[in-house]
Amino acid sequence: MILKGTVIWTPELGRVEVREGAYLVADGETVRGVFDELPADCVGQPVADYGDALVIPAFTDAHVHAPQFLNAGIGMDEELLPWLNHHTFPLEARFADPAFADRAYRAFLNALWEAGTLRFCAFATVHAEATWHLMRLAEDAGFSGLVGKVNMDRNAPDELREDTVASLAQTEMLAQRSREELRRIGFIATPRFVPACTPELMEGLGRLVETYQLPVQSHVDENRSEVALVRELHPDAPSYAHVYDAFGLMPARRTVLAHAIWLTGPEVDLLREKHVLVAHSPQSNANLTSGIMPLRRWLDAGIACAVASDVAGGSDVALSRHVACAVRTSKLRQVACAEERAASVPEALYLATKAPGGFAGFSQPSGSFEPGYRCDALVIGDERTAELDALLARTPLERLEHFIYTGDDRAIRARYAGGTLMPRPF
Numbered sequence: 278m279i280l281k282g283t284v285i286w287t288p289e290l291g292r293v294e295v296r297e298g299a300y301l302v303a304d305g306e307t308v309r310g311v312f313d314e315l316p317a318d319c320v321g322q323p324v325a326d327y328g329d330a331l332v333i334p335a336f337t338d339a340h341v342h343a344p345q346f347l348n349a350g351i352g353m354d355e356e357l358l359p360w361l362n363h364h365t366f367p368l369e370a371r372f373a374d375p376a377f378a379d380r381a382y383r384a385f386l387n388a389l390w391e392a393g394t395l396r397f398c399a400f401a402t403v404h405a406e407a408t409w410h411l412m413r414l415a416e417d418a419g420f421s422g423l424v425g426k427v428n429m430d431r432n433a434p435d436e437l438r439e440d441t442v443a444s445l446a447q448t449e450m451l452a453q454r455s456r457e458e459l460r461r462i463g464f465i466a467t468p469r470f471v472p473a474c475t476p477e478l479m480e481g482l483g484r485l486v487e488t489y490q491l492p493v494q495s496h497v498d499e500n501r502s503e504v505a506l507v508r509e510l511h512p513d514a515p516s517y518a519h520v521y522d523a524f525g526l527m528p529a530r531r532t533v534l535a536h537a538i539w540l541t542g543p544e545v546d547l548l549r550e551k552h553v554l555v556a557h558s559p560q561s562n563a564n565l566t567s568g569i570m571p572l573r574r575w576l577d578a579g580i581a582c583a584v585a586s587d588v589a590g591g592s593d594v595a596l597s598r599h600v601a602c603a604v605r606t607s608k609l610r611q612v613a614c615a616e617e618r619a620a621s622v623p624e625a626l627y628l629a630t631k632a633p634g635g636f637a638g639f640s641q642p643s644g645s646f647e648p649g650y651r652c653d654a655l656v657i658g659d660e661r662t663a664e665l666d667a668l669l670a671r672t673p674l675e676r677l678e679h680f681i682y683t684g685d686d687r688a689i690r691a692r693y694a695g696g697t698l699m700p701r702p703f
Contacts, residue, residue, distance in 0.1 A: 483525025
């Protein structure tokens with residue numbers, strides 16, 4: 278695969294590379310590099326020439342609830358725990374119906390494709406059959422990522438509360454089956470959050486994580502009522518995060534924890550020590566009145582962070598919107614705490630591409646155009662603004678910022694997954 282355009286990527290936080298009229302070359306699924314002139318062995322090969330259109334890494338959503346896509350924008354006047362009970366759990370119960378799950382997950386994957394999110398860490402539901410169906414659909418469509426069957430055996434409605442032994446057996450079955458039958462979509466252990474999992478369930482999941490070397494995803498310190506409930510359920514634990522660690526559910530470099538708004542000092546140390554990836558979902562945190570995560574403070578403390586949608590707590594599946602929201606909320610933090618410098622657009626773009634795309638739970642890193650990365654790319658060129666862009670002599674970074682703040686799927690001219698042009702899935 279050879280693409281020509283204005284190639285932009287962020288090899289590290291705070292650094293952006295811009296190469297106009299450059300060639301992005303991939304060998305199979307893997308980036309070879311970005312070149313100002315075609316390598317000798319590529320001369321005469323087909324080139325997809327996109328003129329001065331922007332070529333950027335495709336987005337990776339580090340934390341999204343696939344079934345909740347249908348509820349995006351619903352119940353936003355409630356806080357987390359009431360919202361779960363009134364809106365989320367009733368919807369997720371419907372995924373016991375395979376036909377419903379099929380329609381819902383096809384719509385979800387189409388929406389991700391439209392938004393340019395070609396890799397993800399997704400929560401499914403407690404239903405093993407529907408979870409497998411989502412994994413199969415995503416694999417066949419060309420996405421890469423991780424999907425987890427949600428585990429919860431307490432503090433849940435009757436129709437979603439699992440038998441502990443059955444929950445563990447289904448989890449193990451999916452972990453095994455995914456390794457046997459899938460290549461791009463992997464399985465990730467998914468205890469919903471501490472309040473929904475008994476010690477017995479977490480202990481069993483910890484054994485499976487160790488046996489199969491699984492990655493783990495869950496939530497931590499999202500809402501003050503949730504934190505208080507964890508303290509009530511586990512009064513002897515030093516903190517919310519330490520509960521996961523005590524049960525083997527925080528494997529080093531293989532853990533994604535969402536939100537992390539109300540971390541204590543010891544939790545910061547623990548997450549840094551374990552190289553946990555924190556999925557920062559600023560839109561969700563505002564929608565559910567959870568708080569504003571101190572992004573700069575956690576980055577300065579050495580915690581790895583990524584921007585994530587948390588649909589349907591986040592009401593928009595497009596990660597470009599969440600990149601903009603991460604910048605906005607960091608500015609609000611700066612107003613309140615002058616030492617917490619706001620994030621820039623290139624920094625937030627890094628947090629939606631290379632930072633999550635390089636999560637060690639994936640078989641191959643993506644989110645950058647460095648050699649060895651999976652070649653997932655978006656071609657950005659909005660015909661509606663092209664004349665104004667030229668009239669105003671906008672720079673490539675100005676055009677990228679304009680897309681982040683105001684663009685939509687109509688501005689994405691092409692999507693490449695693993696070096697191959699990816700059509701609309703369904």
